[in-house]
Amino acid sequence: MKSKKIISIVLCMMLCITLKGAVFASNFDSRALSVGTNYKDGGIFGLGNVDTSIDAQRASGDYDAAGYHSFYITEPTYDFLRGQWGNKTDRMSSEILFFSGHANNQCVAFNYNNEGGDYKTGVYYKENFDSTSGYKYAGVQSYDLTNTKLITFAGCKTAYGNDNITKSAHDEGAEVTLGWTKKVAAGSHSNWLERYNDYLGKGYTVKESIDHADNYMYLDSAVKSHKLYGNEDLRLCESTETKALNLTENNRNYNIPYQSDNDIIKELKKINPDFNIDDYEVNKIKNQNNILVEYYYKVNGIKSISGYVVNIEENNIINISDNSIVLPIKLETKQNCSNLKSIENQLLTDNNLNIISKEKIFNYETGNVYMYYRIEHSLDGTETISVYEYLEEIYE
Structure with a gap:
């Protein structure tokens, strides 16, 4: 009864209310749930600790902007994930779901503050599952996902192989699911997710939002090794911007046949007449439908996070993003x-x-x-x- 009263206050007054790590963002009929946590499990020196709370908070704000009754939780428990909203619908059946944390191809796991107990929870690629180590997962196959538009499984190898949680959720009815095929570093991933969710909240398609985040350079380029199942043209709302992909002189669309990297270099020299391939470290990322070619500028032979990102689809250069502007590195x-x-x-x-x-x-x-x-x-x-x-x- 107490929780119903709190929810009614939110619905009537459209206030933001914090309750044990959970925050309602706004009042809409369609629901979005974003989940992250501070694990505080970095060992005696504090190295390795991952905090995905900010990922959930930012995502919730963007889904709110897209018109959803958006909710985030940073202290998730298994009762919460397996539970229902006040309207008696399962939280795991929400229209939008976002999970950021420790992961593998079968699950995303949470353990707030490394406290164990009810906090040992997560989402699983099959039915609800209680592990022998005490983790109690909400399984995607235990819920009706036919009204779920988008699920993002933001973690290491969540789309790895042919049997993974990202594919399983799509097979259960979710219109679009997104996961990662490689191990991804948390700091770079947070930066990527912020750009991706920002564009979703502005009404860009899922593909456009992914492409936008991929246009930037990161310390860990593995954050661009993702796999999508379903309708890449899905929009969460009507677009609030008029320019496609917010193009500027630093982000240009092309439709140029690609046969070799010499075709890329030719275009880069048009952008930068002083471009010399010997001054750059080249990295290629092959995803299911495109190839990303990154050119990292070297200073005295040392790699920097400055350069160019080229997107190739169907043997055509479709976009070149100029990241030669100095960008700060925000890490510990x-x-x-x-x-x-x-x-x-x-x-x-x-x-x-x-x-x-x-x-x-x-x-x-x-x-x-x-x-x-x-x-x-x-x-x-x-x-x-x-x-x-x-x-x-x-x-x-």
Whole structure:
């Protein structure tokens, strides 16, 4: 009865109310649910901790802007995920669902504040499931998804292989589902998701929203390794902007046949007459329907997050995004004068952490060089993983 009174206040007064990590955003008939959490599970040194709360909060605001009764929770429990709204419809049957957290191809797992108990929960690719490690999942096959428009499974390898949670949810009736085929770093992923959801909230199609987020450069380019099932032309609302993909002189559409990378270089030299391929590190990402070619500018031989992103579809160059403007890198940094031994020695003491990769990055914002780490972290009691990003300033 108490929760019904709270909900009625929201409906009548359209106020934002916080209740145990949950927030109602607005008053509409169609519902959107966004889920994230602060795991606080980064080990004794705090390395590897992932907090996806901001992902859920931002997504909820964007779905609110699109006209949905939007709700987010950052302290999810299994009772909540398996429960119902006040109108007696299952929360897992909402029109829009967004989950960001530790994941694998079968599930997205949450454990608020590493407290265990009711907080050991998540979403699962089959029916409701209680694991032997204490996690109680809401399974996508236990709910009616035929009225669900879009589900985003924002986590590592949620669309990996032919049997995954993203495909399973689409098979159960969700119109569009989106997941990732590789391990994705949390910080870069949050930046990607912010741009993706922002465009969804403005009325762009799912494909346009994905393309928009892909146009930028990230420390971890794996955030662009995604897979979509269903209707890529779905819109959550009528468009609130007039320019297709908000094109500017830094983001240009093309329809030029692509036979080799020389076709790309020819166009890049039109944009930048001083373009020299030897000054760039090239990375290619092959997705189900397109190829993204990234050109990272090198400063004294060290990679920077500055350059160009080229989108190729059906053997045509369809877009070139100029990211040569200086963009800040917003990640945790730690000064180190001991030849990078501090972080690596710390990681040796924690069996849950593993350095996937490291490379030097030039940061235009500071003019300094950093060592960029991608640190894999497993969530206790599950086979889910997350990737934490860490920048450590180095002195040479």
